[in-house]
Amino acid sequence: MAEGIRVTVWNEGVHEKGNARVRQVYPKGMGWQIAHYLKKQPRIARVRVAELSDPEQGLSEAALKQTDVMTWWGHKAHDKVLDKFVDRVHARVLDGMGLVVLHSGHYSKIFKRLMGTTCSLKWREWQDVGEKERLWVVDPAHPIAEGLPEYFELPNTEMYGEHFDIPAPEQLVLISWFQGGEVFRSGCCWHRGKGKIFYFRPGHETFPIYHNDLALKVIYNGIRWTAPTPATGPLRRTNIPVPLEPLDQ
């Protein structure tokens, strides 16, 4: 960690292959687009793009071991991610790996397992143009809000609306308002075991959300916040710990 954060950008990579409109927005894939931005940011040691079609679905033991933070985008193929790999990612999060879950990743196996709820929500893709989203920073002192304005807007987005069935976030950084009237908790933080999780809402595949510098900045800030904290000492002992003070006086 001292030399920087090692990031794996996990992208399902299905829409990009089968849909010309998505390819127009993300010719090299959404994962590539996010990685391209991250590689230029300070404190990022390296960025690997992984996809469902990779060996071991991009989630090999070796790759996970060398990942400090993973970002997760999925939509069409959540159920194609094998449970044995979900188990692996889950174990790594509990052991300290950060996880940044993006947009429709709210329905991924890994996010639902970590949350323990249905993670369902309302959604609307208004014709082909979507609608305006205004994201308000509601926790300006939070590290994920660093460098963000009071609010920022995405002109064309898919709407996600409450109720979003998640456990109450430990910290809520962003709330979205949509032109159609709905609101949504758009930037949410949790701890699970030694790991930290950040959910960030924007990122529908047919809109150029990951070309927007502020949306990318939130992802980058989320990566920095979820990056593992160096352990300060052994947290568990297999034997009965020797007391630090004598117990029999």
Ligand code: ZN
């Ligand atoms: Zn979407």
